[in-house]
Amino acid sequence: MEFLTGSRQRVFGGLGALALSTALLTPVAGQGGSSAGDHLRTPWGDPDLSGTWTNTTATGLERPEGLSGVEELTDEQRAALAEQSLRNLDAPPPPGQTGAYNSFWLDQGEFSVRTSLIDEPRDGRLPALTPRAKARADDFTARWLAAPASWHDMSLYDRCITRGLPGAMIPGFYNHNYLIVQTPTHVVMQVEMIHDTRIIPLGDQPHMSRNVRQWLGDSRGRWEGDTLVVETTNFTPKSEQRTSMGPFFLTLSTGEHLHLIERFTRIDENTMDYRFTVVDPTVYMAQWSASTPMRRTDESLFEYACHEGNYGLYNILAGARAQERDKPTGR
Numbered sequence: 001m002e003f004l005t006g007s008r009q010r011v012f013g014g015l016g017a018l019a020l021s022t023a024l025l026t027p028v029a030g031q032g033g034s035s036a037g038d039h040l041r042t043p044w045g046d047p048d049l050s051g052t053w054t055n056t057t058a059t060g061l062e063r064p065e066g067l068s069g070v071e072e073l074t075d076e077q078r079a080a081l082a083e084q085s086l087r088n089l090d091a092p093p094p095p096g097q098t099g100a101y102n103s104f105w106l107d108q109g110e111f112s113v114r115t116s117l118i119d120e121p122r123d124g125r126l127p128a129l130t131p132r133a134k135a136r137a138d139d140f141t142a143r144w145l146a147a148p149a150s151w152h153d154m155s156l157y158d159r160c161i162t163r164g165l166p167g168a169m170i171p172g173f174y175n176h177n178y179l180i181v182q183t184p185t186h187v188v189m190q191v192e193m194i195h196d197t198r199i200i201p202l203g204d205q206p207h208m209s210r211n212v213r214q215w216l217g218d219s220r221g222r223w224e225g226d227t228l229v230v231e232t233t234n235f236t237p238k239s240e241q242r243t244s245m246g247p248f249f250l251t252l253s254t255g256e257h258l259h260l261i262e263r264f265t266r267i268d269e270n271t272m273d274y275r276f277t278v279v280d281p282t283v284y285m286a287q288w289s290a291s292t293p294m295r296r297t298d299e300s301l302f303e304y305a306c307h308e309g310n311y312g313l314y315n316i317l318a319g320a321r322a323q324e325r326d327k328p329t330g331r
Contacts, residue, residue, distance in 0.1 A: 054294065071122075133283040164235075168194070205220065
């Protein structure tokens with residue numbers, strides 16, 4: 001897809017082979033950590049999760065196939081990947097391509113011993129899709145890679161609508177920041193990437209009617225000790241698509257039957273452990289879980305200046321039509 005993939009190939013083409021070359025060097029949050037102390041609580045006594053957080057990491061969601069069976073890297077492996085990363089970042093773009101002129105804006109993250117965010121299944125890979133979900137994903141991928149006929153052939157991410165869930169909470173390649181606001185009855189999470197906002201009621205109130213379907217579903221939260229547990233259902237079937245760039249998944253295959261369970265645990269002054277489990281038997285052959293640390297930051301969220309109907313989407317479709325017109329002439 002010449003009109004769309006040139007810069008993407010430049011930035012992400014080498015990342016699949018070195019998915020860990022810019023991942024976290026610190027231990028996983030939650031390993032050996034203790035519960036939040038009294039100074040990390042709200043005035044009403046709940047663990048204080050408020051503030052701005054980042055989950056920047058270049059560790060891929062899935063474990064690279066070349067590291068099958070390896071859960072953690074040795075110092076020698078990390079050093080080799082770091083060297084390979086530098087070579088790829090300094091390499092010129094492939095012939096005939098301009099490369100990503102603004103790739104210096106990407107937030108690459110730091111080194112880690114982990115080889116994937118997924119820790120269940122133990123192989124660090126997403127479970128197989130069901131036959132129906134795979135057929136749907138293959139069809140969408142074929143349309144996404146070909147010249148798009150309309151906006152229906154573009155991903156929700158390309159259309160600047162949403163990354164959905166759990167996509168919105170998974171590290172990507174920039175805008176990995178989250179603003180959390182708490183009250184005794186609600187937790188609100190603003191996501192910098194595509195400016196999603198999640199409003200999560202706390203308590204035992206029931207979910208919305210099953211007839212109400214939303215991009216981010218319908219969430220309900222509760223406290224289990226010092227852990228905020230959020231369960232989300234009522235997703236729209238329109239979110240059932242999957243796109244990825246190198247080791248990063250921008251949107252994930254999910255469907256209207258998705259049941260998402262998330263756990264947020266404050267570990268210390270600057271660290272929160274985030275873990276989620278995906279249960280969707282209509283899309284995945286088994287449930288799966290992943291985790292990533294979130295770290296406090298003093299930075300502010302920036303406006304994500306992209307919206308549905310933006311000129312980028314118009315230009316992509318216009319470029320596809322221009323290629324179709326030029327193809328018969330051999331130009």
